[in-house]
Amino acid sequence: MKNLYIVVRSISFGKGVGGMEKAAEQHIYEMHSKGYCIHLVAPKTRVVGNIPSFINHIDVPWPIWDKYKVLMTMGAAYYIWCKRVAKKLGVRSNNIDIIHFHGASAGVLASLNTELIKNKATIVNPHGMEEFGTGSILRIINRGFTKHLLRKACLADTVIATDKRLVEIVRKNLNTEKITVIPNTIDINALRRLVREKKQATDYKIVSVGRIEYNKGYDILAEALANLTKKEWSKIKFSWDHYGRGKNKIDIENFCRKNNVKLNIISAASDEDVQTAIACSSLFVQPSRYEGSSLTTLEAMTHGALIVAMPVGGIPDKIFDKYTGFLCKEVSSIALEKSLIEARKSEEQEVIRKNARHYVEENFDIHISTEKYDCIYKKILAEKEIK
Numbered sequence: 001m002k003n004l005y006i007v008v009r010s011i012s013f014g015k016g017v018g019g020m021e022k023a024a025e026q027h028i029y030e031m032h033s034k035g036y037c038i039h040l041v042a043p044k045t046r047v048v049g050n051i052p053s054f055i056n057h058i059d060v061p062w063p064i065w066d067k068y069k070v071l072m073t074m075g076a077a078y079y080i081w082c083k084r085v086a087k088k089l090g091v092r093s094n095n096i097d098i099i100h101f102h103g104a105s106a107g108v109l110a111s112l113n114t115e116l117i118k119n120k121a122t123i124v125n126p127h128g129m130e131e132f133g134t135g136s137i138l139r140i141i142n143r144g145f146t147k148h149l150l151r152k153a154c155l156a157d158t159v160i161a162t163d164k165r166l167v168e169i170v171r172k173n174l175n176t177e178k179i180t181v182i183p184n185t186i187d188i189n190a191l192r193r194l195v196r197e198k199k200q201a202t203d204y205k206i207v208s209v210g211r212i213e214y215n216k217g218y219d220i221l222a223e224a225l226a227n228l229t230k231k232e233w234s235k236i237k238f239s240w241d242h243y244g245r246g247k248n249k250i251d252i253e254n255f256c257r258k259n260n261v262k263l264n265i266i267s268a269a270s271d272e273d274v275q276t277a278i279a280c281s282s283l284f285v286q287p288s289r290y291e292g293s294s295l296t297t298l299e300a301m302t303h304g305a306l307i308v309a310m311p312v313g314g315i316p317d318k319i320f321d322k323y324t325g326f327l328c329k330e331v332s333s334i335a336l337e338k339s340l341i342e343a344r345k346s347e348e349q350e351v352i353r354k355n356a357r358h359y360v361e362e363n364f365d366i367h368i369s370t371e372k373y374d375c376i377y378k379k380i381l382a383e384k385e386i387k
Contacts, residue, residue: 002377003095004036007085008102009062009078011042013049014271019210019295020127021048023184024102027125028055030370036098036377041085058092060085075145078104082149086111096120098377101156103127107149109156117155121380124153125160126174127292150174157380162293163314180376183314184293185369188361191302194275198303204238204344207281207305209274209296210288212246212265217287217310222252223333224287224340226259232341238282239264243274279303283343288312289331301325301360304353306346308339318364322348324356 006028012021032038038055040047043062051057061084066077085108089096093113098121101108106124109117153159154176161167162184170179206225210216225233225240239262242252249265256263266273278284284305286297291313300307301318307325309315319325326343328335346352 001035001037002097002381003039004031004377005039005041005058005089005092005096005099006031006102007041007099007105007108009042009081009105010046011040011048013047013051019184019292020103022295023125023127023293026185026187026366027100027102027369027373028052030366031373034370034374041088043081058088060088078149079107079145082107083111090116093120097381098123100125101153104146104149106151106153106156108152110149110152119384121377121384122156123158123160123376123380124156125162126150126153126170127162154178158376163317165317166292166314169313180372182369182372182376183364184295184298185364185366186295186298186302186360187366188302188364191275191299194272195279195303196272196276198276198279204236205280205282206238206240206285207243207277207283208240208285208287209243209278209299210286211244212242212248212252214248215288215290216246217289217331218242218252219248219255220289220331220333220336221285221287222255222259222261222263224337225261226255227333227337228340229260238262241266241277241281243269243277275299275303278305281305283308283340285336285340286310286315287336288315291315294318298360298364301356301364304357306343306349306353307356308336308343310336318359322346323352324359325352 006024008024010021011024013025028038032054039058040055041058041060044059045062063077063080066073082105090113093116101124109122151174153174158178158180159170159174159176161170161179161181164181167179167181212218241264243266245267253263278300284300284307286294286309288310293314297307297309297315297318307319309319309325310328310331312331316327319327321327326339328339
């Protein structure tokens with residue numbers, strides 16, 4: 001049995017709407033099902049839910065002085081945490097076969113012993129790489145640290161691109177040619193079992209899911225809905241239910257209140273609540289400025305939701321305009337507004353919903369990534385044994 005070390009700064013077992021947190025959890029279950037011995041390297045304080053008994057948790061504490069929500073110190077804390085992880089892995093090197101890094105934990109590679117990197121299989125999944133986009137001026141320092149950490153992914157045996165469209169972005173941002181395409185996938189049957197009862201809402205229900213941060217673009221959606229309230233949708237009874245939390249929550253709430261947009265933010269919903277809401281939605285919206293694979297889009301496709309999404313990251317590999325959903329022409333409130341109108345007026349809604357369900361079943365079910373990760377791990381290990 002091979003020892004697989006999963007390194008991630010935060011993970012969620014159970015509740016959680018963060019893409020990386022959910023992807024890391026699913027990755028663990030996938031690899032456990034293939035017979036790997038799982039070691040989770042993560043700060044105890046950033047593990048949500050109960051860690052399954054089959055996991056050996058290695059707690060590497062996050063710097064206690066990090067008050068990044070106030071002082072914007074997360075980037076520096078991440079840098080120090082990566083050094084702590086490298087030290088911990090160095091002590092355990094004889095027990096390691098594979099190290100899989102999620103997100104900017106790739107920075108650990110810069111501090112690992114060169115012999116360890118040479119003899120062990122190392123893989124990085126950089127996820128959305130929001131660090132390479134723009135954002136609040138206050139977060140420039142944080143982004144500088146995390147970009148620096150992510151770029152150490154070039155030291156790994158391979159870097160994962162979760163969609164074909166992301167290969168060039170990974171190559172450009174991380175300066176590496178060692179790229180393997182493995183899609184982020186979902187357990188379709190498990191997600192469908194979470195839906196308590198699938199029934200359409202009485203009013204027009206718009207649903208979104210994710211962290212309320214700048215890169216997720218919920219301010220763009222708020223602006224588009226505010227414009228529609230004054231024009232095309234002035235006589236339509238609709239509401240927007242958002243599942244998630246984040247620093248921009250109050251700003252979004254205040255904007256919607258001033259512009260007569262009925263918004264409900266649910267910050268602590270169960271997985272059953274979230275999946276049921278998606279399944280029962282009139283419209284699911286993914287308004288991101290930057291995105292990786294977008295697991296929430298895959299979840300919406302699983303339930304046959306009618307989807308409106310931005311043309312960013314790996315989304316155009318899933319949402320084909322007027323076929324599996326409605327893809328905006330650009331990242332702007334005007335483009336989003338236009339797609340929202342098109343989606344609501346479309347006479348092909350049921351066909352588009354069915355197309356989305358079929359496409360996700362054929363291309364993004366969990367067994368696909370499980371087999372591909374197992375193959376790439378074995379391939380890298382075999383190459384190192386030959387050397």
